[in-house]
Amino acid sequence: MHYISTRGETAPMAFQDAVMTGLAPDGGLLLPEEIPEVDEAELDAWRDLEYPQLAAAVMRPFVDLSDEDLEDLVERSYESFREPEVAPVVPVGPLYMLELFHGPTLAFKDVALQFLGNLFALILETRRQQLNIIAATSGDTGSAAIHGVRGKPNIRIFVMHPHGRTSPMQALQMTSVLDENVHNLAVHGTFDDCQSMLKTVFSDGVFKRRYALGAVNSINWARILAQVVYYFYAAFRVMEQESADRVRFCVPTGNFGDIFAGYIAARMGLPIDRLVLASNENDILYRFFDQGLYARGDVSPTLSPSMDIQVASNFERYLYYRLGEDGGAVARLMQTFADTGAIALPADIAPETLFAAGRGDTADTLKAIRSCYEDHGYLLDPHSAVGYSVARRFLHDDVPMICLATAHPAKFGDAVRQATGRDLAHHPVLDALADLPTRCEELPADAAALRAFIEAHAEACA
Numbered sequence: 001m002h003y004i005s006t007r008g009e010t011a012p013m014a015f016q017d018a019v020m021t022g023l024a025p026d027g028g029l030l031l032p033e034e035i036p037e038v039d040e041a042e043l044d045a046w047r048d049l050e051y052p053q054l055a056a057a058v059m060r061p062f063v064d065l066s067d068e069d070l071e072d073l074v075e076r077s078y079e080s081f082r083e084p085e086v087a088p089v090v091p092v093g094p095l096y097m098l099e100l101f102h103g104p105t106l107a108f109k110d111v112a113l114q115f116l117g118n119l120f121a122l123i124l125e126t127r128r129q130q131l132n133i134i135a136a137t138s139g140d141t142g143s144a145a146i147h148g149v150r151g152k153p154n155i156r157i158f159v160m161h162p163h164g165r166t167s168p169m170q171a172l173q174m175t176s177v178l179d180e181n182v183h184n185l186a187v188h189g190t191f192d193d194c195q196s197m198l199k200t201v202f203s204d205g206v207f208k209r210r211y212a213l214g215a216v217n218s219i220n221w222a223r224i225l226a227q228v229v230y231y232f233y234a235a236f237r238v239m240e241q242e243s244a245d246r247v248r249f250c251v252p253t254g255n256f257g258d259i260f261a262g263y264i265a266a267r268m269g270l271p272i273d274r275l276v277l278a279s280n281e282n283d284i285l286y287r288f289f290d291q292g293l294y295a296r297g298d299v300s301p302t303l304s305p306s307m308d309i310q311v312a313s314n315f316e317r318y319l320y321y322r323l324g325e326d327g328g329a330v331a332r333l334m335q336t337f338a339d340t341g342a343i344a345l346p347a348d349i350a351p352e353t354l355f356a357a358g359r360g361d362t363a364d365t366l367k368a369i370r371s372c373y374e375d376h377g378y379l380l381d382p383h384s385a386v387g388y389s390v391a392r393r394f395l396h397d398d399v400p401m402i403c404l405a406t407a408h409p410a411k412f413g414d415a416v417r418q419a420t421g422r423d424l425a426h427h428p429v430l431d432a433l434a435d436l437p438t439r440c441e442e443l444p445a446d447a448a449a450l451r452a453f454i455e456a457h458a459e460a461c462a
């Protein structure tokens with residue numbers, strides 16, 4: 001399987017190169033040359049597989065790894081989950097919650113980043129290369145990335161967060177990781193300062209090559225691929241339970257990575273009748289699916305910060321399919337978006353039948369947390385609550401609804417308190433953080449300081 005760019009100007013490359021490349025050289029995102037179709041017989045054979053075996057089966061046609069390497073990789077990646085099922089599906093009132101928060105940092109990003117960390121390590125070992133990952137985080141992605149690569153040979157990770165501006169617990173989830181290859185940098189500035197320092201350092205091609213700098217952002221194809229698996233896993237569980245022949249999913253959405261994985265699963269042949277996209281107040285994607293216009297707005301902070309995104313980096317992948325796999329058309333539309341901040345699809349494009357969308361604002365979020373707890377005794381985190389709130393508007397008598405639960409409620413205890421008036425959300429892992437030793441360096445908001453830190457702590461590779 002080769003990987004091509006959404007903008008059509010990059011030579012096809014192998015899976016492992018796609019993983020190491022991230023963004024395509026033409027500025028587009030990488031996608032498999034074709035999406036493998038799974039027939040009935042194969043679906044039947046997959047139904048009863050346990051999570052790691054299913055993961056290997058789903059990923060196999062996409063990767064250039066030996067069966068043995070792939071099986072070993074997924075096995076190790078999901079061993080770190082506290083729940084043996086990895087992604088259990090729980091009935092809650094009229095729908096099902098797919099719990100994706102049993103990984104090391106209690107958020108769904110672990111599903112992809114545990115896999116990506118092991119995959120990086122395998123590729124680097126084969127190629128005898130080093131990788132220095134630089135990341136900027138406002139909270140969750142940073143800790144999932146750190147836990148994905150901690151202690152791994154040939155990899156160092158440098159994660160910047162804005163000093164004093166993440167929740168204390170989010171900071172502790174990062175700074176309590178003491179492995180030698182992990183460097184936490186508390187920047188005296190905002191998240192935007194961290195991002196602009198990152199961009200400045202990455203824009204120096206010589207420095208980037210010399211220190212083999214890399215990123216772990218959500219455009220990496222391997223992250224999407226790892227997320228395709230749980231759509232199959234959950235659909236099999238629920239179809240069996242309900243004797244149903246298809247399901248629908250509702251996905252709390254930010255960068256469009258998670259729901260795009262569901263789109264790939266549907267295109268592979270998993271019987272998904274509807275993918276319901278759930279936005280908070282930052283609703284650019286809701287407006288696109290509802291009104292057909294993709295137009296940038298200002299970001300407003302909400303109770304579900306991982307969905308506070310106005311430009312969804314993975315959306316371009318969907319556009320590629322929507323525009324009939326025409327890379328030139330994608331490139332032109334993305335240029336228009338960069339110039340004007342707004343695009344609509346050409347009038348002759350076939351209407352979308354798989355996606356639907358809804359919006360859940362702060363009041364909806366709080367109400368969902370409260371009523372779900374009161375009615376069903378089930379505690380939602382605010383991201384999952386946006387999904388739950390929207391999912392309830394798309395219930396169907398004959399098609400079961402599966403709603404993705406993307407974080408453990410204890411990660412967002414304040415929102416739970418605000419919704420219920422009670423201190424209900426705890427998790428032993430988080431409660432234990434307060435007593436752990438930490439390691440973190442403070443840095444001024446200055447790209448030169450970041451550069452100097454990397455020079456002092458990373459070996460030059462070229």
Ligand SMILES: *Cc1c(COP(=O)(O)O)cnc(C)c1O
Pocket residue numbers: 107108109140218252253254255256257258259306307383384406407
């Ligand atoms: C990242 C994240 C999301 C959004 O996922 P995307 O792939 O960016 O759409 C939703 N909920 C939580 C808790 C997250 O961390």
